[in-house]
Amino acid sequence: MTVENINVEAAIKRVNDLIAQEKHLSPALKTSLEVLLLLVTILANRLGLNSKNSSKPPSSDPNRKKESKVQATRRPGGQHGHVGTTLKPFPDPNLVKVISVDRSTLPQGDYRSVGFETRQVVDLDISKFITEWRAEILEDQKGKHYVAAFPKDVTRPVQYGIGVKVNAVYMSQYQLIPYNRIEDHFLDQMGIPVSVGSIVNFNKNAFERLESFESWVKEQLVSSALIHSDETGINIGGTRRWLHNVSNEDFTCFYPHPKRGSEAIDEMGILSAYKGIICHDHWKPYFKYGGSHALCNAHHLRELERAVEQDKQKWAEQMIMLLKEINKATHDAGGHLETAQSEHYRKHYRDLLREAELECPPPEETGKKKRGKTARSKSRNLLERLRDFENETLRFMVDQNVPFSNNQAESDLRMTKVQQKISGCFRSMDGAKIFCRIRSYLSTCRKQGVTMSDALRLLFQGKYPAFMNVKEHCAE
Numbered sequence: 001m002t003v004e005n006i007n008v009e010a011a012i013k014r015v016n017d018l019i020a021q022e023k024h025l026s027p028a029l030k031t032s033l034e035v036l037l038l039l040v041t042i043l044a045n046r047l048g049l050n051s052k053n054s055s056k057p058p059s060s061d062p063n064r065k066k067e068s069k070v071q072a073t074r075r076p077g078g079q080h081g082h083v084g085t086t087l088k089p090f091p092d093p094n095l096v097k098v099i100s101v102d103r104s105t106l107p108q109g110d111y112r113s114v115g116f117e118t119r120q121v122v123d124l125d126i127s128k129f130i131t132e133w134r135a136e137i138l139e140d141q142k143g144k145h146y147v148a149a150f151p152k153d154v155t156r157p158v159q160y161g162i163g164v165k166v167n168a169v170y171m172s173q174y175q176l177i178p179y180n181r182i183e184d185h186f187l188d189q190m191g192i193p194v195s196v197g198s199i200v201n202f203n204k205n206a207f208e209r210l211e212s213f214e215s216w217v218k219e220q221l222v223s224s225a226l227i228h229s230d231e232t233g234i235n236i237g238g239t240r241r242w243l244h245n246v247s248n249e250d251f252t253c254f255y256p257h258p259k260r261g262s263e264a265i266d267e268m269g270i271l272s273a274y275k276g277i278i279c280h281d282h283w284k285p286y287f288k289y290g291g292s293h294a295l296c297n298a299h300h301l302r303e304l305e306r307a308v309e310q311d312k313q314k315w316a317e318q319m320i321m322l323l324k325e326i327n328k329a330t331h332d333a334g335g336h337l338e339t340a341q342s343e344h345y346r347k348h349y350r351d352l353l354r355e356a357e358l359e360c361p362p363p364e365e366t367g368k369k370k371r372g373k374t375a376r377s378k379s380r381n382l383l384e385r386l387r388d389f390e391n392e393t394l395r396f397m398v399d400q401n402v403p404f405s406n407n408q409a410e411s412d413l414r415m416t417k418v419q420q421k422i423s424g425c426f427r428s429m430d431g432a433k434i435f436c437r438i439r440s441y442l443s444t445c446r447k448q449g450v451t452m453s454d455a456l457r458l459l460f461q462g463k464y465p466a467f468m469n470v471k472e473h474c475a476e
Helices: 008-021 027-047 162-174 179-190 196-209 211-222 262-268 284-288 297-311 314-332 339-359 378-388 390-397 407-423 429-447 452-460
Strands: 137-139 145-147 226-236 239-247 252-257 277-280 292-295
Touching: 008 027, 162 179, 162 196, 162 429, 162 452, 179 196, 196 211, 196 429, 196 452, 211 252, 211 429, 226 407, 226 429, 239 262, 239 407, 239 429, 252 262, 252 407, 252 429, 262 284, 277 407, 292 297, 292 390, 297 314, 297 378, 297 390, 314 339, 314 378, 314 390, 339 378, 339 390, 378 390, 407 429, 429 452
Parallel strands: 226 277, 277 292
Antiparallel strands: 137 145, 226 239, 239 252
8 A cells, every 4th residue: 555655565564574673672662563553554544445445435535536527429418218307388277367469560350369379487486375264153042152163183273284294394304404494494485483393393293193104114124025224323412323224125114223233123123023135234233134145245346446455456356347247247137147147157256266365365373372263354354255155245146136235225324314414413312213214204105106295295184105005094
């Protein structure tokens, strides 16, 4: 590795050789120097990490440069066969204005109307809409009053309607707009005073109504052939906590927990009952669950890139090309390879790892018995993982349900990271649970083709979306 034209690896090797030649160094000094060299190695390796060879986000790359685009050969704009989104006339205009011909400007003669040429202006009118219910009061001969019954959802002298609740929850939980800005939006745009406390109550109400949805979506994921699982750190009240995600292309479930491991997974209640294929990034606790596993090759490619750049491992560069080649062949074949072709790639995979054993051998045993496994380099650990988990790494080429990577889970988690960037943290675990359950519902609805506004309107009407195929209404 080179830092400012200095070959760090060569420099450290020279220092190690000099230390080994010194016979009069005290054990304490020698140990101290070895520790310092180890720290220098670790820090130097971190300097070389970026979004292409690790899990660091692109925004953290130093002096990030945009890659030059390949000169396009196609004309700009939509290509042949592309379904456009051109604004089309609406069949039911709210207001029709007729423009009559000024007949005084026409030559003399008889004229009759034969139709209209139409043009439409699509605009937005944001305003409050107030419905006043007036319950009739009748009085009998004795002065006793009889009042007509109000609708069951009209319980206060003045209250917010479903539209206000839908918009507030949509902006706070989906668009991730801070509460104070939502408050400003309602007051400035519509003249409706909506306090932060009211917005919080709307979210709590949505959370309570979604209790049965959470149970339903967990059942759907447990019965799925394939699920993706991942977790990420979140800040709750200034303390690091964990947000767990289990999802696939049809359903999403988020769950916050103080811990990262099996205790949180068991409490979430999906993986502990699951018997299908779990796609993940090789976090060891996941191997305790499910029937079989598929590993994320996007992670493998980044780690292989690090092995090439920092450890100068030639086998890693060849493995990158092989995995990409298998992925392309699988995609071209419609999602899975025939037995002969898959065995051909499997043999190539094994041969490459056998050659890698010579370039990246295991550490030599010193003869001294130590607890645990002898420390290995990152490249060696990666090599052994690819060797020991061959079936899990290559499952994507033989099972049409299994993708090349765990990008589904990472994509589902991405907006929760955006929320942390905007808000900094959740104030409490209860707030995190509200966010996770509502986001689970909105993400699932989006995957099922239901718009966010329709999903929330149904929720506050006490109904479920049609895709849930259940007759019971949600809790009110």
